[in-house]
Amino acid sequence: AATYDRLYGWSARHATLVMTASGSVRDEVVRSYGVPASRVRVVPLAADDSFRPLPGDPRVEAAREEYLGGPEPFFLFVGKLSRRRNIPMLLEAFAELRAGRSLEHKLLVIGLNTHGLDVDGLAARLGIADAVVHCEYIADDDLVALYNAAETLVLPATFESLSLPAMVAQAVG
Numbered sequence: 001a002a003t004y005d006r007l008y009g010w011s012a013r014h015a016t017l018v019m020t021a022s023g024s025v026r027d028e029v030v031r032s033y034g035v036p037a038s039r040v041r042v043v044p045l046a047a048d049d050s051f052r053p054l055p056g057d058p059r060v061e062a063a064r065e066e067y068l069g070g071p072e073p074f075f076l077f078v079g080k081l082s083r084r085r086n087i088p089m090l091l092e093a094f095a096e097l098r099a100g101r102s103l104e105h106k107l108l109v110i111g112l113n114t115h116g117l118d119v120d121g122l123a124a125r126l127g128i129a130d131a132v133v134h135c136e137y138i139a140d141d142d143l144v145a146l147y148n149a150a151e152t153l154v155l156p157a158t159f160e161s162l163s164l165p166a167m168v169a170q171a172v173g
Helices: 002-014 023-033 058-068 087-100 119-125 140-149 164-172
Strands: 018-020 040-042 074-078 106-110 132-135
Touching (some): 002 023, 018 023, 058 132, 058 140, 074 087, 074 140, 074 164, 087 106, 087 119, 140 164
């Protein structure tokens, strides 16, 4: 994290313009990196129009079948598997939830594994390997369908002031 802090700080201080998705992040960039507020712009995030409810659309069940192998309900995580997204904690919580209840739910984790996290190994050690599916990339049409099919979106992130996956989940209902 310290390496990235130095890189981000240097980049922000030397950039002509810094864009951020929220006022709280803008304030943090100004405070933490000493960037003049006049060089930081807030550009709000929004879900693409393709992310909308798809009631009765056969693509929803087809995507569930393709990626999860059956009709079971599932929890969805979407995002890069970075340290601040707490994937090990998510897997541990999911294992605890399944152990404490007779849940048939699965967990679909979608995102690039840039830190080489052993998702399959951790799921196996926690006894949930049969209930966890990780995909690094999903085509947009399938992603829309999977958001529609999911029981809920889970976001165990630290310092996530604004989340595009949360906005997308809200857009699909």
